Structures are given as structure tokens and as C-alpha cells.
Amino acid sequence: MATIGFIGLGNMGAHMARNLIKAGHDLKVFDLNEQTVQYVAQAGAKAADSAADAATEVEFVVTMLPVGANVRSVLQDAGVIDAVAPGTVLIDSSTIDVDTARAMHEVVAEAGYEFLDAPVSGGVGGAEAGTLTFMCGGDQKVFAKCRPILEGMGKNIVRCGGPGQGQVTKICNNMIAGITALACSEAFVLGETLGVDRKVLFDVISTSTGNSTILNLMCPVSGVTDNVPANNGYKPGFAAGLMLKDLRLAQAAALTAGTSTPLGAAAAAAFAIHDANGNSHLDTSSIIKVIKPDIE
């Protein structure tokens, strides 16, 4: 079992930290929100005074933060890199932009430590159940060291490639997912407006070339299949605001790559309009409201 500093105890991070404790690791945890620190401390973690404190005298540091600037700030400005002991491995499970992920690999390496970018999919449910997928970028050797730790929080631990490539893989996947959610929305509004019953649309499309995981998990109209957010007022699930974040990360990655993403860009614009209309708290499948605001 290992000693682990865990920084960032939000909706996802708190569950992940608790699962690491359950798996038998010794945790020191930090978050700006003291309440969530107490919540995880009650499960057996030591409450640290600061990010740097959490990173002191541990074998691994796990960060789980909202955006790239937070990761940079915690590692550099908040002194985590200065605080860690020789041999510490830093794992960033935040979903952040590829450029910052690459830069963090460089910064940590220059300081003499090892780094793995390891964003997750699976949502709050997966974080709580310990069934997350980790998409990892970094050296094979570092990945091998981190795998036992990640297995305490997830089920599917994949090395996608070198520095930053965990992030790249995740946003490629999520870009497709976001596009698919909007594509299904367009089709259901079109078909239903022209008189086809939504149940017929679902039955035909879900058994034909239009089928997808998103259609099954996030069918954008209510009443045609079980267990989708549309049946429950679009309560997430995976919030539209998080999908917007990922679609924008994909756009940033495309700028870095110099490649074009006509649909990724159009989907990002649609989710931004959805956000401007005050709907980011709803499930991703609520993007259908951009096409037809009063649909249910």
C-alpha cells in the first residue's frame, strides 16, 4: 500500500479519495473547501493544511482540479513540486487542455520527478463506485507504477501514449460524444416534426446505422427508452456544461494540432448557445433544447 497526497476533493475527487482509502492506502488530502476535507478525513484521511503539505512525504500525489490553470497553479505556485520528496510520482486526473498537460510533464520532469496525465470518464457515479476509466499519458514505466493506485479508483486503466495523450484521447472521445448528442437531437426534432412517432424513430435508429452509445445512454426525448435523463427532466447524468468544457478543450487541441473539426466546432457553438440560454446544469442530452426549446 502507498502514501498518497490527494489535492482537489470536488464531486469527483472526494469519492476517488475515499476509494483509495478503502483500498488500503494512506491519504493526506487538501481542498480549499474545508467541509469536503472533513468529509474525506472522516473516512480515514489525514487533513493537510495546504496543497504543499498534502504533497510532503508521500509516494504519489493525485490532483483532481477543474481546469489547466488550477493544475499549473497548484503544482507551481502552491509549491507542490517544491514540496515533494525524491521519487514521488505526480498523477493529474483533471481533464485539462493538452498544452498545459504537456507543459506540466516538462515542468515536473525538469524538477526531477515523474508525471502521468490520467483524466477519467465515468462521471460521479463511476467515481463513487470505483469504476472509472483512466486514460493515461506518460512513460510506460511511470504508467506501470501508477496502475495499482489507479486501480483503487477505476476498472479500466489504459495507457494511451506519451505525455498529454491521455488528455488527447479523452477529448477525442468526448468530442464525438458531444457531436452525437446534438446529431440525435436534430434527428428526433426533424422526424417528430414531420409526424413520425418518437418511439418509432428510436426503434429504427437504434437498430440501424444511426445507433450509438450516446443514443442509448442519452436519448434526447423522453418516454422511449429506460434510464435516460430525458425521462427525468434532463437531470444529469453528464451536465451540458461539462460537455461544453470538453468540446472547447477539443477546439483548443485542434488549434494546437492545426487540424480542422467542422462538426466539433459547430457542436461547441451549439453548446455555448445552450449555456448562454442558462441550460448548462441540465444533462448533455438537453442540447435538443437548442433546436426546440420546449421539447420534453
Added chain:
Amino acid sequence: MATIGFIGLGNMGAHMARNLIKAGHDLKVFDLNEQTVQYVAQAGAKAADSAADAATEVEFVVTMLPVGANVRSVLQDAGVIDAVAPGTVLIDSSTIDVDTARAMHEVVAEAGYEFLDAPVSGGVGGAEAGTLTFMCGGDQKVFAKCRPILEGMGKNIVRCGGPGQGQVTKICNNMIAGITALACSEAFVLGETLGVDRKVLFDVISTSTGNSTILNLMCPVSGVTDNVPANNGYKPGFAAGLMLKDLRLAQAAALTAGTSTPLGAAAAAAFAIHDANGNSHLDTSSIIKVIKPDIE
């Protein structure tokens, strides 16, 4: 068994007509191309002299033609409606615009006959194997009459709703499929350009929220999964030019419906650019060449 006039013996129609013969029906067939008429006649059909001749003294007329204007022309100008006997049922299996499909329902009904729009999916392979899916629009009673005929050519016979709604359902499905093909293309180019191995991308996405039937049947890059056109120089499969046709039918339907399809429109534009670059003969998955022309 029934007597059937079959008009339109192209890549799809010739196989469909032969399957009807195999199923024991009596066929009279017509096409402007005499060679294909002979090909089907050798299987046991009677070669008709004209579309009207094929439609004379039969219980069913099946049309399988490229575009809506052809259907209108055959039924009205070429005299099919004038030629049919009382009680004849007209089945149009062409994939055509919703407006024309609706108009044909009206025209045929005014003339005192019954009509079913019944476009297919499954491609030339499905036509030959008799495993097509038929998406049908028309009265329940008419659908029931036509079902035994359609079962001679396909496996999955679905009534989608009233007049035109077979066409609507098909283009809704195919619009999603076309969007998904381009979405996957964008993601593979983006991920690979940023250094992720295409096999890793496929493995992660195909087991995550980005998965779809299209990804599995039409993965846009070669060498990562079996039996996809990308492994074979993008030999179709389902030609990009046909997908462009369907995406444009979806745009026409959206104009009729007055609904918006931001991604459907963007995908139609991309396939049009692909067509302008001379690539419509390649498989739909070759749309990746719009993003990266020299990819393999």
C-alpha cells in the same frame, strides 16, 4: 403469390426483383437499360415494353428509382397511374424527398389507388441477400397488404407511420450516420496528429461514449479493425455520393419541417466539398479526406 410490376432495375432494383421471383411471385419488369431487363428476365420475369406496360394487370407495382423527379415522372408522365388496374397497390422503394413522397401519396389516392413509401437500408449486399430493412409510410391496412411482398426482399419490415414517414425515418437515421462518419474522422485526425496511436483511439472510443455502429462498420482509418472500407482503399460499402444525397434529402426535409439541423447542414457541406474534390465514388468513411486528404 402475387403479380408484380417492377420498375427500376439498377444496382439495388435488379437484385430485389430477382428475390421477388425466387419468392414465387410473377414479375413484369422495366428499365430504360435493356441489358438489366434481360438480366432479370433470365431469372424468370416478363420483360415489359414500358413502365406503363409493367404496371398493367398486376396486383402490385414496385418502383426503385434514383430521385423523386423520376418517381413523379414514371407514375404521372409515363402513365403508370393511368395503366394500373383497380385495386393495384403502388410501393415506392426509392429514397426520395419527403415532399415528393407526400405528393405521390396524394396523387395516387386521388386516382383511387393505394400507395406505400418504403425506402430501404442495407445496401447492394442487403438487396442481393434479401436482408434489406424497409421503412414504410402509409395506412396500416396498405402496409399489411404490402408486407408479404416486402418480405420477399427484406428481413426487417417496419411501419414508421403515415404517408412519407418511411422516407422521413430513413433520412433521420442516415443524417445521424453521415454526421457520425465525419465526427469520427475529425477525432481520428485530431488524435493521431497529436501523437496518439490510431489503434489506441479505436480501442478507447469503441468501448466508451464515442462508440457507434458507424465507428465499427466504417472506421475511417485503416489497420485498426477488420472488414472496414478504409482497409481496402475506401472501396464502398456505402458510397460517399449516396450519403451526400441522403444528407441533402435531410436538408430538404428540414426546410419542409422548418426545423434546424446545424450538424446535418455542416455535414452536408463537407460531403459536398468531398464530392467537388472527386471523391463521391469512395466509401462514406473516406470523408476523412476532407480533413486530411492524404490519409490512409
Added chain:
Amino acid sequence: MATIGFIGLGNMGAHMARNLIKAGHDLKVFDLNEQTVQYVAQAGAKAADSAADAATEVEFVVTMLPVGANVRSVLQDAGVIDAVAPGTVLIDSSTIDVDTARAMHEVVAEAGYEFLDAPVSGGVGGAEAGTLTFMCGGDQKVFAKCRPILEGMGKNIVRCGGPGQGQVTKICNNMIAGITALACSEAFVLGETLGVDRKVLFDVISTSTGNSTILNLMCPVSGVTDNVPANNGYKPGFAAGLMLKDLRLAQAAALTAGTSTPLGAAAAAAFAIHDANGNSHLDTSSIIKVIKPDIE
């Protein structure tokens, strides 16, 4: 001076008919709305009992109707073509789809009469002031006959080409205008969000390569230039709903032409979202609210 049947006395048509009367022509007018018929009759027109009645024993028939289906219905179903005397010339000033315009040319020609498509630009203000621009499609000879009539309603009378090409030219122009309105909106929101004063943005762009007639007539933000709808709560001007109609006509034309319009399609989708949000009554420049709903 000529005898003219005028059918369709809406916001535009009533002014146009009154201007023809002022120019000295004898008018018979018809509209389904009796009130507007009386309004024009008070200016000196004879009130007709029906569209066919208005078209009887006149040298010219002018139609000014909302959509293509209305024009087809008035000319064919309502009996205008059957009612007109030999030598009558039919002028359609409605803005309609290219396909219907072409079809009406054929229908009228087959009946032995002459037809000119002659959509206008200039809005209600131009209709009232008699300063409309007419974009005409039809034979040179027919155009020459119609010119004196059109000069009674407008200032700039242009022959754009053969049948339907007045409509084509108008929607090409208006598609650019609609795109430009959204482009300006995107730029103002982007610039202002990043801290640049809107007046600076206007001053620089209006004197640089981003300048356009739309920027000057329809600057999407208030307070930077005079006499734009944004200064007046986006009161039209040219309503966003009319721009949506024209953008959709452009999409229909692109389907007929088989050409691609990536920006035209994206603009149509944005105006459709704007419409779905209940904003079609506002000026076209209010499209900025799709990007930032609470902007003023």
C-alpha cells in the same frame, strides 16, 4: 398608362399598389383581408371580388404574396391564369423559392402568357416611398414591357437573367447579408467580452476590411452609430423572421443547384434557433442575441 390587377395587399403590397395608382395606372385589387382592400380602394383602386376577378381584362397582373405555394395557388387553383386576357403579362414580386418561380414561368408560358419574376428589396419603407429595387428574371422583351410598371413602385429596376434569376439573385444577396449580420454579432461579442470598447470596434472595423453595408445599417450593438435598430430595442428594420425565410430559400436553392454553402447553412441554423427562442419579430441585427441573449 396601364390596367393592372394587383393581388396581395400586405405590408408591402398595399404601398406598392397605392404607388401604382399615384403613377396614373388603373388598378383592380384583391386580398383575402377586406380591410386592406378597402384601404387601397380609397386611394382609387377598384376592389375585385376574387383573384381571378382582379386578373380579368387587365394588361398586367402583379402578385405580392408570402410564399411560393401561395403564388402557385393563386395562379393555378384560384384561376388567375384561366381568367387573364390574351397578351396579359404576369409579374410576381413575391420572394419565393427558385423551383416554384421556374415552374410558374413554365406554367404561364404553356398557357400562352408572359411572366416575370421580380422580387424586391428595400423593405416596407422602400415600398411606401416607391424606392424599391426590383430584381427581375425573364425574357428581355418581357422585362422591357414591365419596366414602366415597375418604375411606378421602385427606383432601381434590374434584369438579372432568364426565368427565376431574379429570385436567385435576391437570395444570393440576402444570404450574404444574413451571414454578415451574424459575423458582425460574433465579432462584437468576442471583442467586447475581451474588453474592447464597442465604439472602438465599430470605428476600426467600419474603416477596415471588415466593413460592410450591413455593419452600417444594422450594427448589432447599441450606442455606436446612428439610426440602427439596436439603438431602438431591435425594432425592425428587416425582421429576423424574414431573414430566416430568405436564408432557407437560399438553402433550398443550394439543394436545387447542388452547391454547398457552409456559412449559409450555419447562418440559417442560427436564425432558426433565434426563431425558436421567440425572436423573429426583432430586427435581423438581433441575431447577436443567439450569441449573447442579454446584450443591448
Added chain:
Amino acid sequence: MATIGFIGLGNMGAHMARNLIKAGHDLKVFDLNEQTVQYVAQAGAKAADSAADAATEVEFVVTMLPVGANVRSVLQDAGVIDAVAPGTVLIDSSTIDVDTARAMHEVVAEAGYEFLDAPVSGGVGGAEAGTLTFMCGGDQKVFAKCRPILEGMGKNIVRCGGPGQGQVTKICNNMIAGITALACSEAFVLGETLGVDRKVLFDVISTSTGNSTILNLMCPVSGVTDNVPANNGYKPGFAAGLMLKDLRLAQAAALTAGTSTPLGAAAAAAFAIHDANGNSHLDTSSIIKVIKPDIE
């Protein structure tokens, strides 16, 4: 008159430096390309050995470099900031991303110096003629100091706001310009395909609501107006590759701002496709070839 270090003597920079010499300033110049250094030295500049050397003992440093990373590298890694004397003002006339521009303001300020972002428009022609427009971001006081220097290279010197806002303003303008170029292209292909003469299209649109500076300077079809690149095989002018760069800077800025740009994104995708097809060396108006590759 002032002493000025000038770093970056490319197509634009060499002309700008020579104009500063003509205006009576003392120049020290540096570029990695020795040939261009000699070219400017012949006009009276002193050839510096390095960027840092050029920045030593001068009152102003002007940088004119391709991308943001170059500016950062020259100012920080190449030691320009370490080399400058107290009171030196740094002017960056490169067109770069807003984030880097803002960061350079901070970096220079922390080092105790003053900074102005001052990207230009007007192209190589304007650089040679000394008629550039400078869009400046920075303190009013710094702007006032720099104005006499900028007047040696341009005619229109505008302060757009604080740090980075020169860059913001430029990319807002250029985003509109790039969108307009594609919008005109879509309209000309659409109109001409439907049979309208291109000269008619130009004459109507250029006198109506579709008119713009871009239409007049960069009409995308040949033979309808004088002095446009389309008349000369799309020889730039303003290369499509530079427009792609600016459209991508606009996309990066939109990500920073968190605003949406549906048309800006679609235009960036179209120029990226144009680039992938090998056309970035042609004028921006050649973007029409994305719609119709063989147009002239």
C-alpha cells in the same frame, strides 16, 4: 528622432524598418536571415549580432515575428528583456494570440518596462508604402510615446484599449473579413450555377445589402471588377494561409473569452480544408475553390 532596435525583418518587417530609417530614426536590426539584415543595413541600419544586441541601448524595441511563441522566445529566452536599458519601450507589431500578448504585457511590466501590442493591417503593400494601420493595446501614456514611432511606418494609428486589445481588435476585424470572403464565394457559386451571370451578381450585390469591403477588394470570381486577385490567378493580396492563421487566432480568443462564433468556426474549418488541399499560398478570395475547385 529615436534609437530603435528592430527584430524580425520578414516580408513586412524589412519594409517597416526601412521606413523608420527614412523617417530619420537610428536603427539596430536583427533577423535570423542574414540576407535580409544586409538588405536593411544597406538602407542605413546597424546590423546587430543578436536579438539582445539589437535591444541594447535603444529607446524602443520593435518586434515583427510570425507567432506568439516567437515573441515570447525573443523577449524571454533570447534575452531582450534582460538587455534593454531603463526606460526602453517595447512594441510588438506581430499578429499573435491574445493570451500571449497579455502575458507579454505582464512579463515586461514585471521587469520594469513598458509594452504596447500593435498589430498591423495593410499587408506588404502598406508596409512598403508606409500606410499601415496600427491597432494598439496598452496604457494611454505608452501609446502616446509610441505614436511618433508608429507614424514612421503607418498612417492610421489607433489605440484600441488596454493590454492585448490591439490584438483583439485586429482578429475581430479579420474574422469578419474571412467570413465575408467565404460568404461571397458561396453566393457567387450558387448564383452562377443557377444561371445568373457573375457580372450581374456583382453589380446587384455590390449596390445592395450584401456589399462589403471584401467584395470590392477580393471579389472571388474573375472578370467582373478591376484589380482583384481573382483576375490574376488568385495571386495574393492577402494569402489564404494568413487568413487561416487569423481565423485560428480568433478561435483561440473565443476560447479565452468563452464566447461562441459559429460562423468564425465554420470559416476556420473551411480555410483549413483549403490549406489541406494545398491552396494557402493563393489569395484569401481563392477560398471559393473549397466550394468549386475548378472555378476561375
